[in-house]
Amino acid sequence: MxxxxxxxxxxxxxxxxxxxxxxxxxxxxxxxDIPRIKQRITSYSPSEVSKNLIQLKHQACRRWRKTRDDVDKHQYYKSKVLLTNSLGNDRRNKFNKLMSSLCQKKMYPDAVWRTVRKFHNKRIKQTYPNVMKYNNTTAKPDKEKADLFAVYFQNKVYFEAPDSLPFHDQVTRRTACVRKEMTTNSNKTKWxxxxxxxxxxxxxxxxxxxxxxxxxxxxxxxxxxxxxxxxxxxxxxxxxxxxxxxxxxxxxxxxxxxxxxxxxxxxxxxxxxxxxxxxxxxxxxxxxxxxxxxxxxxxxxxxxxxxxxxxxxxxxxx
Known part of the structure; x- marks a missing residue:
């Protein structure tokens, strides 16, 4: 193009x-330019120690299934316990790091929400009820619900209320004066x-x-x-x-x-x-x-x- x-x-x-x-x-x-690949979401990234223990556990499992020896069985269960303890340490370290990020002098709303989402590991998906009601009107299909919301917002949220306060009158008069000066003044301020x-x-x-x-x-x-x-x-x-x-x-x-x-x-x-x-x-x-x-x-x-x-x-x- x-x-x-x-x-x-x-x-x-x-x-x-x-x-x-x-x-x-x-x-x-x-x-x-952006590939359509769905990224896999994991709760946390294991440490190098845990990654090595995962490999050792898989090796021990394959060895025990092949030999059916009690010594290999004991080694397999031992590697499982070590891996469980290591993963637990990883989770605790992640939690401690998350808590330390909250101990800041100043936090912004987006940082707070990022912290909350780390606990859930995903964005909380909001669900809507099967039936919506407004002014004795019931809506069930999604299209009717959307129309019902539109009527409510138009009547209650986005309606134009009359500006009758003295402050509004003052702003209106001042705005009219500024516009008049802009149209009559030949020496316009250059933008x-x-x-x-x-x-x-x-x-x-x-x-x-x-x-x-x-x-x-x-x-x-x-x-x-x-x-x-x-x-x-x-x-x-x-x-x-x-x-x-x-x-x-x-x-x-x-x-x-x-x-x-x-x-x-x-x-x-x-x-x-x-x-x-x-x-x-x-x-x-x-x-x-x-x-x-x-x-x-x-x-x-x-x-x-x-x-x-x-x-x-x-x-x-x-």
């Missing part, structure tokens, strides 16, 4: 086409274009989290090529120039997490998590970093503002 880098993006339709091209090209490269170095840095900072609707994993993006970075840099700059977000980046894959001790049959018992396309989130991270740098440079944010600010947590607030 090829794209003419000299082609000018003169409309939002061209931006949509360019976004689809980058997404499809990344997916094709992923499918061609520095996003460069390749900036895109590379943000790609390396991506976490290995779940994919969005485009099914492009962050591990694939972090193994970027020079051509991919060039395409993303061009796309992001054109998006900012037009002030237009591609439709695909507005879609989300929603997963549902059951709240503790809640009724599984009620939609209100689930917390929705939206998984977005990371090509769009990558641009958000770049813009956010620029915005935060400008806010900090101008000292606009108040000192008591701690949320979503690096180096500030709740207990540091005076």
């Amino acid at each position: 090829q794209w003419n880098m000299d082609r000018r993006l003169n409309s939002t339709l061209h931006l949509e086409e360019y976004t689809k091209f980058i997404t499809k090209s990344t997916l094709v490269a992923t499918q061609e 520095t274009q996003i460069n390749v170095k900036e895109v590379k840095y943000r790609l390396k900072q991506l976490r290995n989290s779940a994919t969005g609707p485009d099914n492009i994993h962050n591990r694939c993006l972090k193994n970027y090529s020079k051509l991919l970075v060039q395409h993303l840099t061009t796309l992001y700059n054109e998006i900012l120039n037009y002030g237009y977000i591609p439709d695909a980046w507005k879609q989300a894959k929603i997963i549902l997490l059951l709240k503790p001790t809640k009724d599984k049959q009620q939609p209100s018992s689930y917390r929705p998590i939206s998984l977005l396309n990371y090509l769009g989130k990558l641009l958000e991270k770049i813009v956010r970093q620029r915005l935060m740098s400008e806010l900090n440079r101008r000292n606009i944010l108040p000192e008591h503002q701690a949320g979503f600010r690096p180096g500030k947590v709740q207990y540091t607030i005076s």
Whole structure:
């Protein structure tokens, strides 16, 4: 798949086409280069001592089955006991190492969940009840359950409440003033274009989290090529120039997490998590970093503002 880098993006339709091209090209490269091999999951990796004892046990077993001698039988059972003790030591060492990782001054949520999954050795698969209920409506097939969740979220979670508080009115008035100044002021502030170095840095900072609707994993993006970075840099700059977000980046894959001790049959018992396309989130991270740098440079944010600010947590607030 090829794209003419000299082609000018003169409309939002061209931006949509360019976004689809980058997404499809990344997916094709992923499918061609990543082998479809199911990795075998083991509870732990035995030590070298245990591996040697496993070989000795197999040798002793084969020898005893061949000779049926009592001495060989005794040697076989002895090797089994030694192997059992060695594997027990391996498990204890693994557990101690896991516990020591918890004794840190600062732990992040993803690190906590990784620790929990180490105990289970797999991700906990959530199950849903056979019947879901909402507003005297009962849903049994999966399609009906999905529609029931959609109705609930639309009515209770994502509905647009009227902004009638004084704070909302103040923000609305201030936003209108800013927009008026932007349209009347001829000396517009120039936006520095996003460069390749900036895109590379943000790609390396991506976490290995779940994919969005485009099914492009962050591990694939972090193994970027020079051509991919060039395409993303061009796309992001054109998006900012037009002030237009591609439709695909507005879609989300929603997963549902059951709240503790809640009724599984009620939609209100689930917390929705939206998984977005990371090509769009990558641009958000770049813009956010620029915005935060400008806010900090101008000292606009108040000192008591701690949320979503690096180096500030709740207990540091005076």
